[in-house]
Amino acid sequence: MSTSIHKRPLFRGWEVVVGLEVHTQLLTRTKLFCRCDNRFGAPPNTLVCPVCLGHPGTLPVLNEEAVRLGIRAGLAAGCRISPVSTFERKHYFYPDLPKGYQISQYAQPLLTGGSLKIRTDAGEREISIHRMHLEEDAGKNLHAGIPDSSHVDLNRAGVPLLEIVSDPDIHSPDEAVDYLKRLRLLLRTTRVSDGNMEEGSFRCDINLSIRKPGSTVFGTRVEIKNVNSFRFVHKAMVFEIDRQIDAIEAGEKVLLETRLFDPSSGRTKAMRSKEEALDYRYFPEPDIPLLVVSDSMIDSQRRALPELPEQRADRYCAALGVQRADAEVLVAEEELAHYFEEGMERFRSTSKGEESFKKARDRWTSFILSEVLRETNRRGADVLSGPTSVEHAVGLIDRVLSGSLSFSQAKEVYARAIEEKKTPLDLVEESGLVQMSGEDELLALVEAVLSDNPGEVAAYRGGKERLFGFFVGSVMKKSNGKANPEKVNDILKAKLNG
């Protein structure tokens, strides 16, 4: 799967080898082994029952919805679906783990194999996925603001997780972040997870080692636990790469250990060493029979699979003629992609002929990639509805296409529309923003500018063609920016050259 060695980026002459483990919470209605609600943000210990509290006498009952979502994720990433998979118990003592063990799939995971295509400056690569399996989340220990004691919130205990383990196929922080972004998008698109990183529904462990290029053995691996934003993943990796190179170049050894990333210092720090590593004493969960997945279950998930980001980008390029790089950006946010497509549909139905459709496409694409993307990044997906919904934005761009509004006017109006919570066309009306397109009006303006500047006219006609911009600018200025620049161009050209 991986590309040849010479393509891999090097860091101070070292090659970086990274495998990522992602824990993503599944969008099930209820928890993995009981019927408590699976949702974020409820008051502590209100989404709990004897099962997820680990009371004596309780037994886990597997939530089939979680299995279905797991299968869907597996299909999206091209995994092999195990016809029979197993659940095991993983033991350790911690107050957020009610039973003293976590039920997880160990010996035979639900999904194996699979891959994800990434694209970085270094090019396009497939990152292979080792396995995906179901397991239950733990609760949360709360230490803040409580002197001399800790409290435990078990709302999260038993929430279904899909753990997605990549092969050690990743060779730079950029690749790692691109892989994570695409994986998150895939999970969101397939409605497997909301991928909400602030709420912890998409969490990442980094396994990182370094070695000399060309080496076929791995260096000593360090695991960095629970890094919960793309930026922190990048920072943690950059720090850790340097730390490991520094250590080895100073003649020291990298220790096999688990480390934590501290966002405030930007550093990783040792959490536990190999000697302190826990013995999880995995053994088959006797309360859960073998998980048998039927073909019909797989088929129904295959049918439920929506268009995936990769396919969507391909379609934008092939069917709509969008540039590859633009298509990649458009599909990266699902809501934005829908916004884009809906607009395209409207332009398709209103455009007369292929040329005018292409013109509309280019305007619409560039409007989305500059204005709309900026506003969604700044304010969130809310700007995609309400007064600046697709319908209203398309109406605005239509004015540009018909020449009654300049593109820069349109951008300005769009920004104000969001600010003032009014529709763009209402604003256009209100402020009398109309592009000056009338031939006579424009001709009068052009003639005024030419007669005001006889010297420049003579110079232009004498061969100083770059003065053309000066004339356009003067006309625009005289019109207070309302003149249609294209028409001004045409009229100027006719007047000056005629």
Added chain:
Amino acid sequence: MSNPFFSSLAEFAKGRDSRKFTIEEVARYFMSRTEQLNPSLNVCLSLNENAINRARQLDARLARNGADSPFFGYPIMIKDNLEMEGFPTTCASKILEGYISRRTATSVARLLSLGAIVLGKTNLDEFAMGSSTENSAFGPSKNPWNPTRVPGGSSGGSAAAVAAGLAPLSLGSDTGGSIRQPAAFCGVLGIKPTYGRISRSGLVAFSSSLDQIGPFSGSASDALEALVAMGGRDSLDMTTTERDPGEMRRDFAATRMEETQIGIPEVLFGEGLDPSIRKRLLELREALGGKGAREVPVTLPHSAYGINVYYLVATSEASSNLSRFDGVRYGFRVKNPADLRTMYEETRDAGFGDEVKRRILLGTFALSAGYQEAFYRKARKVQSLIRKDFMEAFQHCDAILTPTSPTPPFAFGEKTGDPLSMYLSDVYTITANLAGLPALSVPVGLDGQGLPVGAHLIGPPWSEGRLLKLAEFISALYPMPLPEVHAGHPTVKGPGDRG
């Protein structure tokens, strides 16, 4: 076993429906008998103060609508590792101090929904680990046949309750013989059904892949009805069967002794078996032959490793199942621990008894990295060979007969200093759990010292109905006398002296 009102579940239903007695009278009789005898027998850990109220309500319902189940108004006791909402569940352990159950075990709930009355919760070895009830944090129960002897375990309280006539039926749990061995020791019938027959939801787990719930009763037909009532699929336990529990009734009705092939593993009647028990069992074999049963020699070569396998598999699962008792969410917690680790260590050290700790240590070891292959995994492999032996044997026979226990009820303290000899109490019963098979113990009279002897029948999966019919035949051959404790209840009112 006997009481002044009825001698079987069916007779109870008849007497109840013909208004020969009221449900309240029956409940009062068993409650007062329990209050009277429990201080010496130590059979019950808690009594249901609401039992008489419930009986009265059931009488009122009976008067209005009649009863649609023989269990309507039937008094029972349950082992104190079975949950009942609003009642303490102690598992005879200090670590569950103050714990009140939030739910009712499915097995119990199904009997309650038919109208059964739970009188109380019975004593056991802590977390069902033991063969004598001597591991109870609340002291051992006494054998009603001889108060110097143990009632067996771990369900000793439930067995003794039925033997002493404190309830006509009780529930226990059986992981390696914990129903059958005390049934033999107390001279009552006890059956462990096929794994998956009865939901384990609400049973505090000892070894999840081996645990099953089953009844103690005076007769096979009562046990049959209890199994039918409790059995079948439960949405709270993924290991329960889809099979219709009613099949047991049909098999019971269809079984004839004359057509039965009894498998005899001859080696189990040899060395290590108490001579007076052997004598009783040989008599039984002869008697069965006389009734037309045929003996078939069977060999179960891997059963020799039963104890070894059991004490690896069961302890491994126990070490895991008991992890949840950590002092964090419920039950006992040491006061003012220095830190988290100390809280865990001191809570579990003070909360668990010695035998439980021994098994947690053993199981933790058997599952540990570097040892799991040699111990837990190897044990699981041998377990599958034990199961295979049985399945092959059942190609040639309908049920396998063995003694239930190698010894008669032993004296208190006799085996507490030597865990291994205690573990050997279960040598005949353990393999049925390892193979997931149904098995029962039925009384076959008394030994030379006047202590009960049990015969043990193991059947193929889902053959409870047939096993119970065979037990009924056997019971007819051995009318059991009453233990002496029955003589000592002159103050208890019978049906003749209603006031």
